[in-house]
Amino acid sequence: MEIGFLGLGIMGKAISVNLLRHGFKVTVWNRTLSKCGELVELGASVEETPAAVVKKCQYTIAMLSDPSAALSVVFDKGGVLEQISSGKGYIDMSTVDADTASKISEAILAKGGQFLEAPVSGSKKPAEDGQLVILAAGNEALYKEVIPAFNVIGKKSFYLGQVGNGAKMKLVVNMIMGSMMNAFSEGLVLADRSGLEPQVLLDVLDLGGIANPMFKLKGPTMIGRSYPPAFPLKHQQKDMRLALALGDENAVSMPIAAAANEAFKKARSMGLGDLDFSAVHETLEALKPPH
Amino acid sequence: MEIGFLGLGIMGKAISVNLLRHGFKVTVWNRTLSKCGELVELGASVEETPAAVVKKCQYTIAMLSDPSAALSVVFDKGGVLEQISSGKGYIDMSTVDADTASKISEAILAKGGQFLEAPVSGSKKPAEDGQLVILAAGNEALYKEVIPAFNVIGKKSFYLGQVGNGAKMKLVVNMIMGSMMNAFSEGLVLADRSGLEPQVLLDVLDLGGIANPMFKLKGPTMIGRSYPPAFPLKHQQKDMRLALALGDENAVSMPIAAAANEAFKKARSMGLGDLDFSAVHETLEALKPPH
Amino acid sequence: MEIGFLGLGIMGKAISVNLLRHGFKVTVWNRTLSKCGELVELGASVEETPAAVVKKCQYTIAMLSDPSAALSVVFDKGGVLEQISSGKGYIDMSTVDADTASKISEAILAKGGQFLEAPVSGSKKPAEDGQLVILAAGNEALYKEVIPAFNVIGKKSFYLGQVGNGAKMKLVVNMIMGSMMNAFSEGLVLADRSGLEPQVLLDVLDLGGIANPMFKLKGPTMIGRSYPPAFPLKHQQKDMRLALALGDENAVSMPIAAAANEAFKKARSMGLGDLDFSAVHETLEALKPPH
Amino acid sequence: MEIGFLGLGIMGKAISVNLLRHGFKVTVWNRTLSKCGELVELGASVEETPAAVVKKCQYTIAMLSDPSAALSVVFDKGGVLEQISSGKGYIDMSTVDADTASKISEAILAKGGQFLEAPVSGSKKPAEDGQLVILAAGNEALYKEVIPAFNVIGKKSFYLGQVGNGAKMKLVVNMIMGSMMNAFSEGLVLADRSGLEPQVLLDVLDLGGIANPMFKLKGPTMIGRSYPPAFPLKHQQKDMRLALALGDENAVSMPIAAAANEAFKKARSMGLGDLDFSAVHETLEALKPPH
Structure with a gap:
């Protein structure tokens, strides 16, 4: 062939x-x-x-x-x-x-x-x-x-x-992924500010029903506030936008994706668009009061 | 002993x-x-x-x-x-x-x-x-x-x-889980309304970086709109509320968890509090125009 | 001339x-x-x-x-x-x-x-x-x-x-209006479910710092769950979408507008697109448990 | 007497x-x-x-x-x-x-x-x-x-x-006010970043159906990014929280209020709790890229 x-x-x-x-x-x-x-x-x-x-x-x-x-x-x-x-x-x-x-x-x-x-x-x-x-x-x-x-x-x-269904399926998957990344980031920050060890949260998550490769892979770098670009944040945000547009066409209300999209936009406004999409974490971390 | x-x-x-x-x-x-x-x-x-x-x-x-x-x-x-x-x-x-x-x-x-x-x-x-x-x-x-x-x-x-850290850790984990469940539900509905097969979405998800036991376990029943209670929705919503309260104490802004909490509250207002927490899916599905 | x-x-x-x-x-x-x-x-x-x-x-x-x-x-x-x-x-x-x-x-x-x-x-x-x-x-x-x-x-x-600034200004105004309408609707429903008289809420609002013609005009019909179209909901939702797109271009994060947009989309999915935009009220009211 | x-x-x-x-x-x-x-x-x-x-x-x-x-x-x-x-x-x-x-x-x-x-x-x-x-x-x-x-x-x-209804009515009014403030702030920032004059937006708003004393009073100081405390942000956020709790008790889903509450929490996390509640504007402005 x-x-x-x-x-x-x-x-x-x-x-x-x-x-x-x-x-x-x-x-x-x-x-x-x-x-x-x-x-x-x-x-x-x-x-x-x-x-x-x-x-x-x-x-x-x-x-x-x-x-x-x-x-x-x-x-x-x-x-x-x-x-x-x-x-x-x-x-x-x-x-x-x-x-x-x-x-x-x-x-x-x-x-x-x-x-x-x-x-x-x-x-x-x-x-x-x-x-x-x-x-x-x-x-x-x-x-x-x-x-x-x-x-x-x-x-x-x-x-x-x-034709078109391949693109749509990819958007749906990336939309879920983008919302999950935000949920994960909120959890890491909540743990940290509540006096829990974020690394222990990773360990606990990895043993339970929502354990997944993304948390395992991105968690440690997010705790370290390092975001080497594997999937650039600006592309993730674009996919969230396109998924929301697909929802708009079909009258599907998606409040979680919409909130996640705004967080990615905020990250873009902070100049983080070229970093990894996990850099959305900075929208929460950057607001941390100085130690 | x-x-x-x-x-x-x-x-x-x-x-x-x-x-x-x-x-x-x-x-x-x-x-x-x-x-x-x-x-x-x-x-x-x-x-x-x-x-x-x-x-x-x-x-x-x-x-x-x-x-x-x-x-x-x-x-x-x-x-x-x-x-x-x-x-x-x-x-x-x-x-x-x-x-x-x-x-x-x-x-x-x-x-x-x-x-x-x-x-x-x-x-x-x-x-x-x-x-x-x-x-x-x-x-x-x-x-x-x-x-x-x-x-x-x-x-x-x-x-x-x-003492207290055990309860807090559990809240953080359940908060992430609740937000993920909503993200997942939005994806299932978006797929369906966009002409994609939700079951195929499950298959695709299960092969990728966000594959996790919860999607695998709950996906098929959610597609079938059946929600036998493993973890009652009203308990999940209570945990979202308590996690948000913990965030309030520590000045942690959590927009995704807040949006997810409102979706669970909507499900409660629809009388779904005693079903499984995956019944939050109905807040989107129930609005589906008749076939 | x-x-x-x-x-x-x-x-x-x-x-x-x-x-x-x-x-x-x-x-x-x-x-x-x-x-x-x-x-x-x-x-x-x-x-x-x-x-x-x-x-x-x-x-x-x-x-x-x-x-x-x-x-x-x-x-x-x-x-x-x-x-x-x-x-x-x-x-x-x-x-x-x-x-x-x-x-x-x-x-x-x-x-x-x-x-x-x-x-x-x-x-x-x-x-x-x-x-x-x-x-x-x-x-x-x-x-x-x-x-x-x-x-x-x-x-x-x-x-x-x-050229373009006229259209943009109109979008910004309509975006604020759409978010306000949702905030107002939430207040009306919260009052009602908490045992307060929605009509009294209108009276109180009309005497205070956020009194405005729209609340005065739309409040009574919303309480009566009647939505004769002055500004169709589908047009309001389109304007929310365009305003969010304008924000996307300029990296402006707008979580309230995004949440309001999803509520309007939900109203569309309920078949309310041709009613007045105040019909977004139904996304909350319709979930009311039967008396 | x-x-x-x-x-x-x-x-x-x-x-x-x-x-x-x-x-x-x-x-x-x-x-x-x-x-x-x-x-x-x-x-x-x-x-x-x-x-x-x-x-x-x-x-x-x-x-x-x-x-x-x-x-x-x-x-x-x-x-x-x-x-x-x-x-x-x-x-x-x-x-x-x-x-x-x-x-x-x-x-x-x-x-x-x-x-x-x-x-x-x-x-x-x-x-x-x-x-x-x-x-x-x-x-x-x-x-x-x-x-x-x-x-x-x-x-x-x-x-x-x-007894209790007075407190509840005040919470409902303040909740609407808090959401409106956020909607207003988003509009001011969107106007500015889109090349429109925020002061002109104030003039346009003041002539239309959503004109209200709060926009007229707070708009100019918000444009000037000055927030002398009339109603402290931490009190507004507390009222949003209590209103959401009231909604929780009564199973009222309030996605706009929830999103606004998270914005006020973010402002608190930025150390703005003692400023006027209009300082929630800074959650958007502070992210502005340097000129």
Whole structure:
């Protein structure tokens, strides 16, 4: 199976390395071509435009940083649209909103191509280990054809129906995550101010019914008020906003998500947007009276 | 080690059975004496008053249903105070507020006795399996003396310092849990109204960084809008209120917990207080327009 | 001063009648031409297209129902753009978002025309009485030229600077109003459930530092749980959403507005979107246990 | 009509001066007796204990600073209880919670006396001008007897039924006020960050349907970020907390009040508790990025 791969950022590189290691032939493209070198050493071919990749490969996967990059790779000169055609599949794993996914889908379909949106849950480490969760939606036949690749990329893939559903599912998950992060932060601060040891709270939480990897991973750094960006706060806040907008469309009242969104906005107003989303903790900690 | 045990409700019975099975000599008392029968069959002795239990045993554990029962067992005629004295330890595992714990502590100490509050995290099943988490606070020497019993009762025990800290730690944990439950419920409803399958959301959540036993356990029943009471909603709301009051004392702003508390109050106003706390889901679901 | 007037809905008709009564020559257009009859009886001229009105008059005022109507009157065949030119002014009093105002502004300016956005605060009655408040922004020279007309239409007009500021000011006012309405509703319900007479609360409020016309006007109907639409709830909720989006752009955290927005969304989910915005009261009242 | 008056703080002094000016005979007592001097110059008599005042006068009014002062004046040695008896009326105008009012009421009634709680709405200026609003509850006969005095003290008095209702009504009003203050503050900050002039927002608000004395009075100082204490923030937050507790008792969900309460708590955590309650504005302003 020959696979094209567009975009070699942190996630894209990890995924394409994984595919190569599992014996897939991979042809890569990246806006900054020099980033392709490491992949070539592992056996990848390189093409100079997305169009050239699509021309060469039956299936092309994209993993771009944001909606504008995702659109540009498709619609610009030398883009996917120039070569996509009947019998070729395009799988966009970038995290984009439902509108962007739909716009790309329509353009690909208009050229006779097949389209799948397939955003993932998980960050760098799961990407390297092939442990992502794949939220695919769009052409079901294409989904079935690329399952061998998905099996390498992720520990599990879901087929969610029409294009847009992948983006929506990801928003729902991230919304719950953002509210949970705020609940967790409030608990850490309440413990601390009430004379309890926050580290002991972590230990107690980890033994109970709400134990989860996020608390375990982020708790110690939050206690230390350190927030190296794994998932930037401004992106988390954007996802909260988009989830609330989705709720607005469907008349779903979500008071907890709304309160959490305002806390993330406050963190942004404090200049913390580029830190990890756990930095929302500072909206409470920063108000601590001096010792 | 001879242990007295006061209170044979769901939790108390499970714990004392566990102690008997692990070779402890146990002398039980229960307001309704007939409930002691099953314990006697397993080898327990019975006394007719809390005072008689305390007189007989060096260590007495209580597991009562609420603060008023916890106070009554200590202060009423035939109560713990009549026999507690230097060299005797009293361990209250009931879930009470910090004020009640302090009141009991002061009375025990005034009689020369030793006191430990030791509320637990976990419900019936973990109690039967000796898998509770014990949040002890008070007399540290007494804590160390009863560790053999705690090792049978729970999978882990914590010593948290002065009396009141056990109650506070439990409130913090339950506050985080209550906010999480609301965040989860909002996500389930948002998924459903946005055309996604809530069951698939559960599957996706269970594979990611916020996977936790509560989502896994409660999700399917919430989707089915069934809420058999494991932890009654009115108790969860009371804990949210007490946690917010603790935050008020310490000037900790907790907007997510406050929003979650209002949702639980709304559920109470809908007559759902005796259902499981996951019934807060109905505050969103019940507004669903008819199909 | 000859003034063109586009749009004879409730507000447009009241304003144009007012202008005629104060001696302005007015040329009207309405999508349904039959609605022009009453104006003609009062001395107005009629044209068959917006373009024809603009051709005839130096100043043309528009008062349309929503952004799409506002755009259509400008950009469609027979629209304002066909005749707007240097020396002609176009004043849009419709309530639209800042983006729509900017789009119209740019098109008018590109043709050499002058543009003013001028949304108003106030509904039917103030419009009839010339008691509106006008929030103008855009070309300052044009603003000064049309002050004689604004003096008739409103009790006060403000010049707010660049195009978009009129829309923004209106959003801010409506956001405060929406939050206040929720605060008021909570107070009415709390009074009632606590055994106080809601009507007495109205009397007390009306004598104090937060007395305001809205409480006085809406209180009695809210107590009677009647919500004849003066300002539809769905429009209020849309304004809350847009105000929150404006806050998002500028990193302003607004937890009260966010909570109020969720209450309005809940009201929408209960099917109350077409009632008056005071119907948000039902989100609390409807949960009242049966008597 | 001879009236006793206990407590000559800012409010008490203004009220008793008012009574003297309108021809009432007034006998005063104050914990710091030296404060009575000014009243004596205006014709008041002085007694050395609350008991002595009650002994001398048929009606005694108290205006104390807080619940503990209100209790102390009644229950301490030399207190009201020592002389209250059948045929004597005691009117407590202090702002206290319903529990305190009930405790005082019961003690007075047990001695055969008559009791009225009568907290007021309004601060120093209205007190001086006899423009307070009186929220009376308790003995209706006593209420009718003291109306001549109430007519001098306030512009309006209400009889609200059983003891406790005065305190509750005041809580409801203050809760609405606290939420409104937050809504107002959010609007001021949103205007400012969106490029609008906050002073113009004040002008626009003052012409519309939500115009109210509080916005007019507090707006300019809030823009100037100055908060001289008229109503201390910590007292406003306490009232929000008590109102929420009242809602909790009655299962009334109040998400806006809850969000406002958290903002006031945040202000407290920033050390602003002794400033005016409008200082909640700083919870938003203080996060402003440096210019």
